[in-house]
Amino acid sequence: MDWINLAAATLRISAPLLLAGMAGLLSYQVGLINIALEGLMLAGAFAGVALGYELGSTWLGVGGAVITGAALGAAFAFAVVTMRANLIVAGLALNTFAVGGTAYLMKIIYDQSGTFTPEGLSKLPLVHIPLVEDMPGLGDILSGHSPLVYLSWVLVPLTSIFLYRAVVGGHIRAVGEFPDAAETAGISVKAMQYLALILGGALCGLAGAYLSLGNLALFRERMTNDRGFIALAAVYFAAARPKWTAVACLVFGFFEALQVRLQLRDTFLPNEFLNMMPYLMVVVALVLISVRKEWRKGW
Numbered sequence: 001m002d003w004i005n006l007a008a009a010t011l012r013i014s015a016p017l018l019l020a021g022m023a024g025l026l027s028y029q030v031g032l033i034n035i036a037l038e039g040l041m042l043a044g045a046f047a048g049v050a051l052g053y054e055l056g057s058t059w060l061g062v063g064g065a066v067i068t069g070a071a072l073g074a075a076f077a078f079a080v081v082t083m084r085a086n087l088i089v090a091g092l093a094l095n096t097f098a099v100g101g102t103a104y105l106m107k108i109i110y111d112q113s114g115t116f117t118p119e120g121l122s123k124l125p126l127v128h129i130p131l132v133e134d135m136p137g138l139g140d141i142l143s144g145h146s147p148l149v150y151l152s153w154v155l156v157p158l159t160s161i162f163l164y165r166a167v168v169g170g171h172i173r174a175v176g177e178f179p180d181a182a183e184t185a186g187i188s189v190k191a192m193q194y195l196a197l198i199l200g201g202a203l204c205g206l207a208g209a210y211l212s213l214g215n216l217a218l219f220r221e222r223m224t225n226d227r228g229f230i231a232l233a234a235v236y237f238a239a240a241r242p243k244w245t246a247v248a249c250l251v252f253g254f255f256e257a258l259q260v261r262l263q264l265r266d267t268f269l270p271n272e273f274l275n276m277m278p279y280l281m282v283v284v285a286l287v288l289i290s291v292r293k294e295w296r297k298g299w
Helices: 003-029 037-055 058-082 087-110 138-142 147-164 167-177 179-184 189-213 227-237 242-263 271-275 277-296
Strands: none
Touching (some): 003 138, 003 189, 003 227, 037 058, 037 087, 058 087, 058 189, 147 167, 147 242, 167 179, 227 277, 242 277
């Protein structure tokens, strides 16, 4: 097996998981479980392609995806924070709305079903890192990716700095840990929850834009393929810590890249088992979380 290409593919596949993982982490820190990660990503993916095509610029499409994700994040926040809708029901509703809404808009606007590949819209340019790309092996792994791959990794330490060094980040964590005490200290719980969900929506929009514009320039129905739920599992696995959330996303990305390459080789494993490998890792991760919690209780 070509381990260099596998490592490079792992970085590419992990990028949207990282972005969605940071979004889920922000929501978790204010005491909210963002089930809507999947729908926010899908809406961002469609907005990226549609707006990029209409405006004639891939980068404007990326910006449109971020704005779309943030707007839907604000709408989700209004539902669960202001209107006090059930968090799980509202999240699933947004996911369903994104699946049906994107397919409907693609049909009525572009008269396309299944896949929309607009003419003249190009994918994001690849970034070749000077000096690094000339290094044997390492250059093939680290250089030549979409800009959003590198941005996804930069956002991990930035998220950590924001949460643990910035005043606003401290307020967000205070709201998630001790909401009553935070309210008493003059911190608006609702404002921090709105902020976390809107920022999370923007990150999910960026993740969706990577899927539709990072390596290809197209939109396909349900193209997120449950990545939002995998990212949420990574947040739980890492107990909402940025560094370990990134590690979990990298592990999930590795197994997804591995199953693709194993399907191209003659193995004794059936394709059905290979297809379920990434999701099997999610189940294993959730089981480990439960075992860890019981162990801490004095199992």
